[in-house]
Amino acid sequence: MYYVCMQALGDNLISLALLEQLEIKVKILGTSYTQQISHLMENEGRFEIDIVFEDIPAFYDIRKKGMLKATKDFLKLVNYIKDNNIRDIVFEKKDFRSTLIAFFTKANVYYPSHQNRKVYENRKEMIAKTYHQAIILDSYTLKIENPKMIVINPLTRVAVKNIKHSHLKQMIDMLNENDYIIYLIDRENKYKEFKNEVHHYLTNTTLEDMKQLIQQCDLYIGGDSFLIHLAYYLKKNYFMIFYRDNDDFLPPNITEDFYIKAHKCINFQQEIRNKFQRIELMNQ
Numbered sequence: 249m250y251y252v253c254m255q256a257l258g259d260n261l262i263s264l265a266l267l268e269q270l271e272i273k274v275k276i277l278g279t280s281y282t283q284q285i286s287h288l289m290e291n292e293g294r295f296e297i298d299i300v301f302e303d304i305p306a307f308y309d310i311r312k313k314g315m316l317k318a319t320k321d322f323l324k325l326v327n328y329i330k331d332n333n334i335r336d337i338v339f340e341k342k343d344f345r346s347t348l349i350a351f352f353t354k355a356n357v358y359y360p361s362h363q364n365r366k367v368y369e370n371r372k373e374m375i376a377k378t379y380h381q382a383i384i385l386d387s388y389t390l391k392i393e394n395p396k397m398i399v400i401n402p403l404t405r406v407a408v409k410n411i412k413h414s415h416l417k418q419m420i421d422m423l424n425e426n427d428y429i430i431y432l433i434d435r436e437n438k439y440k441e442f443k444n445e446v447h448h449y450l451t452n453t454t455l456e457d458m459k460q461l462i463q464q465c466d467l468y469i470g471g472d473s474f475l476i477h478l479a480y481y482l483k484k485n486y487f488m489i490f491y492r493d494n495d496d497f498l499p500p501n502i503t504e505d506f507y508i509k510a511h512k513c514i515n516f517q518q519e520i521r522n523k524f525q526r527i528e529l530m531n532q
Contacts (some may be wrong), residue, residue: 249275249336249337249338249358249378249379250275250276250277250298250334250336250337250338250466251263251267251274251275251276251277251337251338252259252276252277252337252338252339253276253277253278253279253282253340254277254278254279254282254300254301254304254305254308254447255304255308255340255436256304256372256405256474257281257285257405257473257474258473258474258476258477258497260278260281260282260285261285261289261361261474261477261478261481262367262368262371262477263323263340263371263375264282264285264286264289264291264295265289265370265481266372266375266383267294267295267375268289268291268294268295269381269383269384270294270324270379270381270383271381272379273293273294273295273296274295274296274379275295275296275297275298276296276297276298277298277300277325277328277329277334277337278297278298278299278300279299279300279301279302279303279304279305280299280302280303281299281303281304281518282297282299283297283299283456285455288455288456288459288478291482298328298332300324300325300328301321301324301325305318305321305322305324306318306320306321307319307321307322307325307345308345322345322348326351326352326353326397329349329353329355329487330353334353334355335355335356335510336355336358336421337349337350337353337355337356337357337358338357338358338359338374338375338378339357339358339359340359340360340371340374341359341360342359342360342529343531344510346359358378359372359374360373360374361373361374361377365496366495366496366498367496367497367498368385368431368498368499368500369385369500385500386480386483386500386501387487387500387501388483388501388505389501390468390485390486390501390527391457391485392467392485392505392521392527392528392529393468394468395428395466395467395529396428396429397428397429397431397464397465397466397467398423398428398429398430398431398466398467398468398469399430399431399433399461399462399465399467399468399469400416400419400420400430400431400432400433400446400468400469400470401433401458401468401469401470401471401473402416402432402433402434402438402439402470402471402477403433403435403438403471403473404470404471404472404473405473408491408492409471409472409473409490409491410438410471410491411441411470411471411489411510412491412510413441414516415489415516415520416439416512417442418516418517418520419469419520420432420442420445420446421445422520422521422524422530423529424445425530426529426530426531429447429448430446430447430448431446431447431448431450431461431465432446432448432449432450433450433453433458434449434451435451435452435453437451444513447470457481458475458478459478462475462478462482462484463482463484466485467485467486467487467529468484468485468486468487469486469487469489470486470487470488470489470511471488471489471490471491472488472489472490472491472492472494472497476488476499477497477499480499480500480501480502485506486502486506487506487507487523487527488498488502488507488508489507489508489510490507490508490509490511491510491511491512492511493509505523505526505527506523506527508520508523
């Protein structure tokens, strides 16, 4: 049985974190990102990862990569399954991809029975049912005590989810008022204007660097992206900034005080200040 793990970084991490709980060594059809994330999580010994694609296959991003590339990648996966005589395949969701794979390969395909539920819960139940083993979702409490170091990463894989410059400015000003040591991660050099407003402005961070920063900090602040899920996996405090309704990907332990839907804020500055006060990041 092979588990298909070929989507974005966050999806990889969520699945690998659940699959590592299984007592068997799980076989995975993945990408180079799957291997990188497993290495970052230090659980490579739990898996047998076949790297079928270097990047996320185009059939998961047809609008951006086009139908021709999507078709080529799809046929590559079909041929890989046939050539390696793979008979049982687990998909993270039921859609036209899993249906077509089942049709063209004649393999037994498994996928979640529910499509509109929280990703963590949905995937947990699917893995537990498919592999016949109980899976646990961590529900540690987000609690800030004597905070000093704050790490902010305003970038995400999708540009519309990046933290807005005006919102980042307001947050940095508030945190500076309270004398926090601020690390700003800006791998794409899109927030240069804040270089002199933070203690550390980082542009060349690797995934391993960011993991170390999250482990060391008192609070990680970021958009709806992979690093939020990494912070959850590492059992660290995190605060999530949303720019679209994507509640399905909320980590299981988050409470309303630890995220804000910026696109629904009438006054972001006041609302984020209220949130920061409630989690005791700022004085009243």
